[in-house]
Amino acid sequence: MTDHDIQLKVDNLKTYFRTEAGLIKAVDGVSFSIRRGETLGVVGESGCGKSVTALSIMQLIRKPRGKIVDGTITYYRKDGQAINLTRLDPQSPQMRRIRGGEIAMIFQEPMTALNPVYTVGQQIIEAIRLNQNLSKKQARAHAIDMLAKVGISVPERRIDQYPWQFSGGMRQRAMIAMALSCDPEFLIADEPTTALDVTIEAQILSLLKDLQRDMGLSIMIITHDLGVIAEMASRVVVMYTGKIVENATTDDIFYNPKHPYTVGLLNSIPKIGLKERLYSIKGSVPNMLALPKGCYFAPRCPQTMDICHRQPPGEYQVGPAHFVRCWLYESAGKEVAQA
Ligand SMILES: Nc1ncnc2c1ncn2[C@@H]1O[C@H](COP(=O)(O)OP(=O)(O)OP(=O)(O)O)[C@@H](O)[C@H]1O
Numbered sequence: 001m002t003d004h005d006i007q008l009k010v011d012n013l014k015t016y017f018r019t020e021a022g023l024i025k026a027v028d029g030v031s032f033s034i035r036r037g038e039t040l041g042v043v044g045e046s047g048c049g050k051s052v053t054a055l056s057i058m059q060l061i062r063k064p065r066g067k068i069v070d071g072t073i074t075y076y077r078k079d080g081q082a083i084n085l086t087r088l089d090p091q092s093p094q095m096r097r098i099r100g101g102e103i104a105m106i107f108q109e110p111m112t113a114l115n116p117v118y119t120v121g122q123q124i125i126e127a128i129r130l131n132q133n134l135s136k137k138q139a140r141a142h143a144i145d146m147l148a149k150v151g152i153s154v155p156e157r158r159i160d161q162y163p164w165q166f167s168g169g170m171r172q173r174a175m176i177a178m179a180l181s182c183d184p185e186f187l188i189a190d191e192p193t194t195a196l197d198v199t200i201e202a203q204i205l206s207l208l209k210d211l212q213r214d215m216g217l218s219i220m221i222i223t224h225d226l227g228v229i230a231e232m233a234s235r236v237v238v239m240y241t242g243k244i245v246e247n248a249t250t251d252d253i254f255y256n257p258k259h260p261y262t263v264g265l266l267n268s269i270p271k272i273g274l275k276e277r278l279y280s281i282k283g284s285v286p287n288m289l290a291l292p293k294g295c296y297f298a299p300r301c302p303q304t305m306d307i308c309h310r311q312p313p314g315e316y317q318v319g320p321a322h323f324v325r326c327w328l329y330e331s332a333g334k335e336v337a338q339a
């Protein structure tokens with residue numbers, strides 16, 4: 001992979017939160033990259049650091065409680081210019097232009113991302129005018145186009161309505177319209193379909209795929225749902241307690257999973273027509289303030305060994321583009337040097 005193919009490279013990212021109860025290492029040494037035009041899926045149970053990874057890329061971690069304490073996030077422009085986002089002041093004009101203009105995000109909570117006191121149109125128009133030199137009239141016309149593009153009917157009337165006048169599916173479409181209105185190169189979609197029923201979910205996912213094809217977007221899609229991953233992603237990173245435990249092609253994740261956590265997630269997918277009780281990974285995600293000493297997954301792992309309780313595992317390469325953080329692969333894989 002040459003640097004020219006890469007859209008974004010995250011290297012040893014560490015984002016911590018200082019709380020009254022102690023330090024939460026929400027993202028703890030995460031590395032991955034996304035190629036131009038590719039869809040990377042990020043999957044894992046609640047609280048494993050998916051959103052914090054996304055917010056770190058967007059430079060939206062709130063200080064002083066939260067802070068990127070280490071690592072680099074390199075964004076590659078089309079002309080090959082590489083920008084380390086962690087070096088930019090989050091409030092600087094350059095970062096503001098990148099955020100929204102070049103990297104856009106669909107937030108996990110549409111009602112918090114859309115302000116209830118402004119019309120949908122006012123919000124999209126503001127986003128457009130922040131990044132593009134258009135008159136109010138031109139921006140409004142563009143906003144109507146975007147609403148039409150994401151499948152909102154009678155957009156010239158809908159544009160003047162408030163978010164609460166939209167159904168859940170329509171709000172999600174409006175969020176996508178707002179995110180894509182500035183013609184970004186890279187889109188982060190954080191659980192874009194969680195609150196929706198399956199029919200609307202399928203529509204939104206197919207809309208994202210169409211927009212990706214038309215606009216040549218790179219997408220990072222965050223979800224706890226492996227069905228969404230199968231539908232959308234060509235590569236997947238599996239996160240657990242702030243770390244990536246497996247990084248592989250979508251085919252490898254589904255047909256050749258290595259990490260016991262990934263295997264557990266796959267076994268937890270509901271199977272149509274099965275009557276017996278569904279498998280789920282035993283136990284729950286550990287308290288981030290009281291993580292086990294060795295492998296964080298050890299208390300839940302069906303394959304745990306002595307060493308797992310004593311030392312955290314390194315990351316091993318088990319295939320051309322397949323990496324796994326687990327002691328089981330110590331002899332089979334090649335250890336990846338840590339940054
Ligand atoms: N502002 C904050 N202050 C303190 N802790 C935080 C803050 N934001 C996130 N965290 C903690 O960081 C960890 C990772 O949170 P994150 O929101 O990234 O999880 P997630 O994988 O997106 O989960 P979900 O699937 O529920 O959205 C959690 O333990 C969470 O409690």
Ligand code: SF4
Pocket residue numbers: 259260261295296297298299301302303304305308313325326327328
């Ligand atoms: S390192 Fe050990 S406890 Fe952790 S996932 Fe691998 S086998 Fe299980």
Ligand SMILES: [Mg+2]
Pocket residue numbers: 050051052108190
């Ligand atoms: Mg989240």
